[in-house]
Amino acid sequence: MSIGWVVLIxxxxxxxxxxxxxxxxxxYMEDYLQKNPPVxxxxxxxxMMQMGQKPSEKKIRQMMQNMKNQNQKK
Incomplete structure (x- = not known):
């Protein structure tokens, strides 16, 4: 077998x-995102309810904005 065939293979x-x-x-990524959707x-x-806090819309929006800002910095 010549070198050309080896290189081609x-x-x-x-x-x-x-x-x-x-x-x-x-x-794999499609399955992972389907099983573990983004926050x-x-x-x-x-x-927040599981941690015993009463979530207000203002807190929820602040946390979402903070997470978006952290993702943009990366």
């Missing part, structure tokens, strides 16, 4: 592995 394997890895990672106002409200 190696490049083909890398391309197939990259494409396959992309689709596997995409499927929203309802989740914050429920967490």
């Amino acid at each position: 190696a490049i083909a394997a890398l391309l197939l592995g990259g494409v396959g890895g992309f689709f596997i990672a995409r499927k 929203n106002e309802d989740v914050l409200r429920m967490m």
